[in-house]
Amino acid sequence: AQSVAQPEDQVNVAEGNPLTVKCTYSVSGNPYLFWYVQYPNRGLQFLLKYITGDNLVKGSYGFEAEFNKSQTSFHLKKPSALVSDSALYFCAVRDSNFGNEKLTFGTGTRLTIIP
């Protein structure tokens, strides 16, 4: 079975400060990990993914995430937050086993950037 935990329902950060949105996962095989962002009344928008290779992956809008196998984590980070980063963020995992098409999402973290 595969699962994702986002331990924080809400994260508040002052504009210009660094931000971190936490994610931990559980899979039986190797993980494929994704971050998506959802703006109000919109669909899910892909930010970045980890498949293999460098543990630090860079994505859209200045976001990056670090894969940590020993801690089974994939935290989303940004060095300097913008008010426009305020949105709902979802971490997702898929076990790399062939034939597994199911992407499992976390419960989401609402990020609010305070001007």
Place this chain on the structure above:
Amino acid sequence: EPEVTQTPSHQVTQMGQEVILRCVPISNHLYFYWYRQILGQKVEFLVSFYNNEISEKSEIFDDQFSVERPDGSNFTLKIRSTKLEDSAMYFCASKRDSNTGELFFGEGSRLTVL
């Protein structure tokens, strides 16, 4: 930039009625999905579809649900007899690569069952 489009954006129906939600995936994508998000809850996998057949489905996707790709461009989700608990936002998604590709989601269809 190509995108996944969904119609209708919002549908209100009576319990027991049939509903069809429509999606046009990105044109060169081969893998298609439906997810749903009950208000305030997490995004849940319903079904995946490849090569004109279901490749995987969740326990939510029971006999009341079906999917179809009738004409090579549309991808539909049918709910035969809607229940109150089917009220949710339904997202269609597609991807090109079989293994490592990311999903591209539509804007969603909000279904309200009364």
